[in-house]
Amino acid sequence: MKRTRNIAILGATGSIGRSTLDVAARHPDRYRVVALSAARKVEELAALCSRHGAAYACIADASLAGALESRLRALGSGAKVLAGAAGLLEAAALPEVDCVMAAIVGGAGLEPTLAAAQAGKKLLLANKEALVMAGPVFMETVRRHGATLLPIDSEHNAVFQCLPPAFLAGDLEISGIRRILLTGSGGPFRSRPRSELGEVTPEQACARPNWVMGKKISVDSATMMNKGLEVIEAHWLFGARAEQIQVVVHPQSVIHSMVEYADGSVIAQMGNPDMRTPIAQALAFPDRIEAGVPSLDLFSTGALTFEAPDFDRFPALGLAYLALEAGGTAPTIMNAANEVAVAAFLEGRLSFLHITAVIEETLQQIAPAPMRTLEDVVAADAAARARAALAANRLATLAA
Numbered sequence: 335m336k337r338t339r340n341i342a343i344l345g346a347t348g349s350i351g352r353s354t355l356d357v358a359a360r361h362p363d364r365y366r367v368v369a370l371s372a373a374r375k376v377e378e379l380a381a382l383c384s385r386h387g388a389a390y391a392c393i394a395d396a397s398l399a400g401a402l403e404s405r406l407r408a409l410g411s412g413a414k415v416l417a418g419a420a421g422l423l424e425a426a427a428l429p430e431v432d433c434v435m436a437a438i439v440g441g442a443g444l445e446p447t448l449a450a451a452q453a454g455k456k457l458l459l460a461n462k463e464a465l466v467m468a469g470p471v472f473m474e475t476v477r478r479h480g481a482t483l484l485p486i487d488s489e490h491n492a493v494f495q496c497l498p499p500a501f502l503a504g505d506l507e508i509s510g511i512r513r514i515l516l517t518g519s520g521g522p523f524r525s526r527p528r529s530e531l532g533e534v535t536p537e538q539a540c541a542r543p544n545w546v547m548g549k550k551i552s553v554d555s556a557t558m559m560n561k562g563l564e565v566i567e568a569h570w571l572f573g574a575r576a577e578q579i580q581v582v583v584h585p586q587s588v589i590h591s592m593v594e595y596a597d598g599s600v601i602a603q604m605g606n607p608d609m610r611t612p613i614a615q616a617l618a619f620p621d622r623i624e625a626g627v628p629s630l631d632l633f634s635t636g637a638l639t640f641e642a643p644d645f646d647r648f649p650a651l652g653l654a655y656l657a658l659e660a661g662g663t664a665p666t667i668m669n670a671a672n673e674v675a676v677a678a679f680l681e682g683r684l685s686f687l688h689i690t691a692v693i694e695e696t697l698q699q700i701a702p703a704p705m706r707t708l709e710d711v712v713a714a715d716a717a718a719r720a721r722a723a724l725a726a727n728r729l730a731t732l733a734a
């Protein structure tokens with residue numbers, strides 16, 4: 335009989351947060367939901383806390399703490415309200431919590447995710463931006479505090495499953511590994527000519543071919559910046575150099591990624607495209623649990639196809655490789671510019687093609703600096719956001 339694990343879910347109202355709650359609720363004997371957080375969705379957060387019996391409800395927008403308190407009491411929940419940046423840090427490091435799902439979107443998730451690492455938790459990482467923007471600081475925090483880091487991104491979770499059991503990050507050659515093959519669907523505009531991409535709308539960009547995700551990652555998927563972020567994520571998680579990470583466009587999203595060994599073997603992890611699989615794998619690791627995901631029907635899946643990524647139509651991927659090779663704060667700058675540009679696109683202020691233009695311009699304008707501390711990350715992030723906002727405003731005005 336396994337002991338019950340207490341979990342905290344940062345970003346509980348989002349796509350990953352809800353999938354995590356779905357998996358946890360299938361195993362009430364194994365998982366107890368202790369803390370849930372949201373940015374502003376008071377109604378949804380209170381309802382989730384009430385349904386899952388959470389002891390803590392954390393709202394990032396502190397001005398909504400009173401509204402959350404009232405809503406919880408109306409639903410009969412006794413959850414303690416935590417609020418603001420301090421509340422998120424507290425929720426991430428609660429002594430009674432064993433396992434933290436880091437599923438806040440974007441750079442806002444960095445400090446709470448680091449707080450969970452500092453508290454030595456089992457850390458389930460969906461918030462890839464936190465690792466991309468702070469790679470060396472993040473990995474050092476995990477190491478120093480003895481946290482267990484497990485990837486939730488389906489590609490990295492797949493790679494993790496294909497690695498030898500005793501794999502240590504950075505030991506690719508020693509483990510006989512030649513390459514990591516990161517697959518991606520290619521996004522909703524995979525086969526659109528570049529001449530049509532200037533006109534695409536946020537609704538079209540968020541119409542995901544294979545599964546529903548939050549808006550920010552949906553746009554990242556459409557520009558292929560998501561794959562770029564994942565290349566940098568793979569670098570930090572597995573100690574792979576840029577040339578050891580190959581992106582493979584695989585529109586069916588059945589193979590979630592692969593590891594190629596020195597003897598020519600390629601081990602793939604397959605399954606239906608459903609985030610509950612990697613979530614369940616990481617939650618239960620090293621056990622396996624039911625995730626509510628149906629069996630993969632290979633007969634109806636039919637052909638699996640593979641294409642090389644098109645760096646001309648989707649330059650964001652190339653920018654990510656360049657940022658990885660430049661090192662220091664270059665990925666921080668890239669990530670910040672991307673977040674600003676994607677937000678402007680989602681607000682209807684910036685065209686789709688200008689998202690990458692903003693990132694490129696910001697990377698050209700700010701020289702990367704060495705990254706040693708969290709302060710280096712925070713400073714680079716702030717400077718890049720300010721520059722990117724200027725670039726986005728200028729490009730938006732030009733296009734108007």
Ligand code: NDP
Binds near residue numbers: 374442548
């Ligand atoms: P969603 O947009 O669906 O959810 C984001 C969550 O973060 C919500 O709970 C939201 O609260 C909260 N949040 C947003 N901004 C803040 C903030 N400033 N401070 C605190 N909390 C905040 O995102 P996803 O679930 O799609 O993605 C979450 C992370 O997981 C991202 O980093 C993404 O890249 C990664 N990921 C997602 C996958 C997917 O299939 N969705 C797959 C692989 C990785 P509220 O609801 O109140 O706004």
